Structure formats: C-alpha cells, structure tokens
C-alpha cells in the first residue's frame with residue numbers, strides 16, 4: 001500500500017504482480033525496472049525518486065524531514081509489529097484471520113502456525129515480541145495517540161500538501177482500519193482518534209478512486225495482474 005500509493009502520488013506508471021513471489025531478500029514488496037530488482041519499499045521509493053528526478057519532500061524544512069523520518073520508523077519498525085502480534089498472537093482474532101486467510105479448512109491451521117511462528121521469531125529478535133500481548137497493546141495505543149496528535153486537523157501528515165510519509169501512514173492505516181476490522185485496535189482508533197479515520201478516507205478517495213473495484217472484484221486480485229496503471233485520475 002505504501003509503495004503503490006507513492007506510485008500513484010507521483011503518477012508513475014506501474015504494473016502489479018500479485019503472484020506472491022518474494023524478493024531476493026525474502027520480503028515483499030519489491031520492484032523490477034527493466035532488469036534491475038529493488039527490494040524494500042523505501043529503497044524502491046528512493047530508486048524511483050532518483051530515476052524520475054522527483055521528491056515529494058521538497059517543501060519540507062530540514063526539521064520537518066527529521067520529524068517525518070522519526071514517524072516513518074515509529075510506523076514501520078514499531079507500530080507495524082504491534083499489529084502483527086495482535087493479529088497472530090491474540091487468540092481472539094483467530095475468527096478474523098480465518099475469514100481472510102489464503103488457506104481454508106485444515107490448511108488454515110498450517111498457515112496460522114507458520115505465520116505465527118515467523119512473527120514470534122521476528123519480534124523476539126526485534127525485542128517487542130518479548131512483551132505480553134497486553135503490553136504490546138499499550139505500546140500500540142501510545143503509537144496511535146502520537147500519530148493522531150501530530151496529525152491534528154491537518155489535511156496531510158506534514159501539512160497542507162502530501163509528502164512521502166503519507167504513503168507509509170496510509171499504508172499502515174489500511175492494515176489497521178481494513179485488515180484489522182473488528183479488533184480492539186480498530187475500535188480504539190475509531191472511538192478515540194477519529195482524525196486518523198477521516199485522514200484514511202481522504203487519502204483513499206484521492207489516491208485510490210478505484211478502491212471499490214479493486215477490493216470487490218476478486219479476492220485474489222488476479223483481475224489487475226498485468227494491468228498497467230497510468231494513474232491519470234489522480235489529482236495534482
């Protein structure tokens with residue numbers, strides 16, 4: 001979501017591949033430009049910025065860039081893991097996972113065991129996975145509060161105009177408000193931090209006018225496989 005929102009924001013034509021193939025680093029997302037492969041959403045963004053000679057952060061002061069960088073890390077290196085832990089390590093969310101898992105029936109339990117183990121191992125190394133699920137929930141609430149307080153009533157995270165951090169924030173809010181529907185994470189955000197919800201809706205309408213088509217026409221997204229996006233519907 002982060003990378004694709006960036007592509008749309010910068011009107012960069014792109015083609016999706018939802019085959020699920022991981023990058024050489026074993027992660028997703030990654031891009032291929034001619035014969036060059038770039039892995040990691042931020043490296044992809046930096047690569048495209050350089051190739052196209054563009055920067056969404058030019059209007060930001062040095063101080064604002066530092067703040068954006070700090071929030072980027074809060075979103076991607078901290079808050080992201082709280083959501084992974086809540087989804088896969090809080091048994092209350094098993095019904096939600098069952099509805100969205102790629103494998104149904106007995107295959108679900110294999111999927112669940114595999115992903116849960118991967119998350120437990122990754123977060124143990126990170127450190128956050130050494131806390132209880134309830135402690136992680138407290139950390140998440142502080143992150144959501146910090147994001148909401150900094151956003152305030154601004155249109156975009158850093159002010160009146162969009163900048164790079166909006167791609168990451170929107171991506172992670174999609175995880176929070178769409179993929180985690182029905183969880184306490186979503187409920188808490190809706191009840192206590194509605195400005196994040198309005199922001200999410202604003203970003204969605206602006207950069208994803210085709211949201212409904214994309215999310216309702218196929219649960220495997222195979223429909224847009226191989227389709228070239230020119231993103232001409234996106235406003236300046």
Ligand SMILES: N[C@@H](CCC(=O)N[C@@H](CS)C(=O)NCC(=O)O)C(=O)O
Pocket residue numbers: 026027028029039040041042076118
């Ligand atoms: N910092 C990386 C994070 C990528 C990442 O963690 N991707 C997850 C999916 S959202 C993944 O590939 N997980 C598979 C794994 O860790 O084995 C980025 O922004 O690209």
